[in-house]
Amino acid sequence: xxxxxxxxxxxxxxxxxxxxxxxxxxxxxxxxxxxxxxxxxxxxxxxxxxxxxxxxxxxxxxxxxxxxxxxxxxxxxxxxxxxxxxxxxxxxxxxxxxxxxxxxxxxxxxxxxxxxxxxxxxxxxxxxxxxxxxxxxxxxxxxxxxxxxxxxxxxxxxxxxxxxxxxxxxxxxxxxxxxxxxxxxxxxxxxxxxxxxxxxxxxxxxxxxxxxxxxxxxxxxxxxxxxxxxxxxxxxxxxxxxxxxxxxxxxxxxxxxxxxxxxxxxxxxxxxxxxxxxxxxxxxxxxxxxxxxxxxxxxxxxxxxxxxxxxxxxxxxxxxxxxxxxxxxxxxxxx
Numbered sequence: 001x002x003x004x005x006x007x008x009x010x011x012x013x014x015x016x017x018x019x020x021x022x023x024x025x026x027x028x029x030x031x032x033x034x035x036x037x038x039x040x041x042x043x044x045x046x047x048x049x050x051x052x053x054x055x056x057x058x059x060x061x062x063x064x065x066x067x068x069x070x071x072x073x074x075x076x077x078x079x080x081x082x083x084x085x086x087x088x089x090x091x092x093x094x095x096x097x098x099x100x101x102x103x104x105x106x107x108x109x110x111x112x113x114x115x116x117x118x119x120x121x122x123x124x125x126x127x128x129x130x131x132x133x134x135x136x137x138x139x140x141x142x143x144x145x146x147x148x149x150x151x152x153x154x155x156x157x158x159x160x161x162x163x164x165x166x167x168x169x170x171x172x173x174x175x176x177x178x179x180x181x182x183x184x185x186x187x188x189x190x191x192x193x194x195x196x197x198x199x200x201x202x203x204x205x206x207x208x209x210x211x212x213x214x215x216x217x218x219x220x221x222x223x224x225x226x227x228x229x230x231x232x233x234x235x236x237x238x239x240x241x242x243x244x245x246x247x248x249x250x251x252x253x254x255x256x257x258x259x260x261x262x263x264x265x266x267x268x269x270x271x272x273x274x275x276x277x278x279x280x281x282x283x284x285x286x287x288x289x290x291x292x293x294x295x296x297x298x299x300x301x302x303x304x305x306x307x308x309x310x311x312x313x314x315x316x317x318x319x320x321x322x323x324x325x326x327x328x329x330x331x332x333x334x335x
Contacts (some may be wrong), residue, residue: 008092011108011131014102014203043067043245048167055170057178060264064256065236067248068153068171068225073163075250078227081156085284087129088153089201100151103139107132111198111214112319115312127278129211137161157197164288165192168223169255179264189263190222191293194308202233202275202283213275213283218327220308220315221257221289231283237272252282258328259292259308267304270328303331330334 007015042061044066045252046052059066062093091099096282100106105117108131117134135157143154169190176186202213215235234245234253245253261270277283292298292308311331318326 006090009090009096011093012202013109013127014129014131019247023158034168040111043243045251048072051173051174051177053174056174060145060175060178060256060260060268063236063238064261064269065245065273066254068080068252068254070169071163071167071252073160073167073252077156077159077163078250081160081273082227082229082284083251084156085133085199085201085286088133088149088199089284099147100133101138103142105134107134111217112325114316120316126128126215126323128214129205130213131201131202131203131286131329132276134196135199136196136197138176138193160286161183161195161288164197165195165290167225168192168195168253168288168290171221173262175268179267181232181263185299188293188296188300189259189298190290191296192290193291194291196289198287198289200283200287202279202285204275204282205277208277211277213277216274217325219255219257219271219289220259220311220325220327221255221291222259222263223290224255224257225288226253226255226285227287229283231278231281233276233278233283234285235274235276242274257289258311259298262300262303262306262328265300302333303328304333306331 016103044063046055046056046059046066046068047070048068049072056066088096088099096106105113107113107117107119109127110119111128111130111132113134115118116138137157140158142160143150169192172186172190174181176189178238181189200213206209216237226234229245230247230249232244232247235242236245237243255271255273256268258270260268275283294309297305297307301335314330315325315327318324318330
């Protein structure tokens with residue numbers, strides 16, 4: 001059964017499109033059927049408490065993602081954070097615009113943001129069915145302390161961010177060991193100070209074969225760590241097939257990003273993924289992204305030397321001029 005929608009909480013563009021879709025709900029929506037593989041049993045599962053470096057290397061080389069169990073994040077913390085997120089998104093659109101200000105930013109229709117968290121302008125044909133909060137963890141102290149709702153959210157984020165930094169640093173260290181990276185250089189390739197969290201809400205949409213929560217993309221990060229609810233919708237590309245990543249309670253999904261692919265000399269892959277909307281339920285997810293330290297130069301035989309700031313500026317330019325991210329191809333060494 002479909003959920004009862006709180007349309008006042010949606011950005012106006014979603015309200016308008018939702019009403020338009022409902023008015024045309026008798027139309028055949030099977031014209032753009034999405035090819036996908038449902039069976040996801042093969043996605044690698046790693047145990048943080050007894051990490052197998054061989055399995056980790058295989059997952060990074062062949063998949064670009066894996067599930068992590070026994071990660072040490074309290075189940076109650078993960079649950080409380082998801083509940084708080086749902087409550088915040090249930091506020092009216094206008095209330096969220098007023099409440100979610102520096103250091104947070106509030107965005108919808110796209111996940112392409114400027115370094116300050118502002119959404120890049122997009123055409124109506126490129127709108128994604130997603131609404132989100134962008135939260136730099138190093139700036140949590142700037143949260144509105146007088147606001148009780150955001151105050152309790154900040155406390156949860158501080159604890160959660162500490163766990164994620166621990167996991168990201170440890171897992172990257174294991175990857176660096178497998179890659180035989182220079183220890184001193186690799187220290188600059190991941191920095192806790194760059195970590196930020198994005199909290200996403202994907203509105204339900206009856207045209208699930210035509211609308212996307214997020215279009216096909218790779219993450220620009222070193223690592224991304226996903227905590228998703230039980231609705232599902234994440235899909236990853238593996239051997240030219242789309243594979244559904246079924247939600248499993250108390251399990252995190254690690255994505256390798258573009259920086260990790262460059263750092264590894266293309267031995268590891270930045271996984272292509274997308275998010276499908278659900279015609280009956282909203283979906284919520286919380287993702288942590290971490291990057292190289294400011295000024296850290298990525299040294300790779302496959303790419304010319306660049307910093308993450310160089311990469312970010314190029315992505316911003318491409319999105320503005322071309323409408324999409326080109327990514328690592330811009331930095332490839334010729335030949």
